[in-house]
Amino acid sequence: MACKAGRSLLCISLVAVLLLVETATPHGQAYAIDCSARCGYRCSKSGRAKMCLRACGTCCQRCGCVPPGTSGNENVCPCYANMTTHNGRHKCP
Numbered sequence: 429m430a431c432k433a434g435r436s437l438l439c440i441s442l443v444a445v446l447l448l449v450e451t452a453t454p455h456g457q458a459y460a461i462d463c464s465a466r467c468g469y470r471c472s473k474s475g476r477a478k479m480c481l482r483a484c485g486t487c488c489q490r491c492g493c494v495p496p497g498t499s500g501n502e503n504v505c506p507c508y509a510n511m512t513t514h515n516g517r518h519k520c521p
Contacts, residue, residue: 463484466494467480468481469498470497470498471521484520487508487520488508495508
């Protein structure tokens, strides 16, 4: 009886640890980036800075990355490059 209880406790503990790891890191990345700083630079030349920062921040949190530079370079972060709006338009600046 003690073995079964020990195994179930081990299983529950393992599931709890895996859930914590998965929810603590975006898409399995082992580190967090400073989205506000990266998006601030990414949107620095935008004509609509507030809208750019809002979209970039959402994309950064979901993907865990922001392409370098103020535009382009999206091949560095495929998740960021492929995210679209409900209307099918490119979401991330």
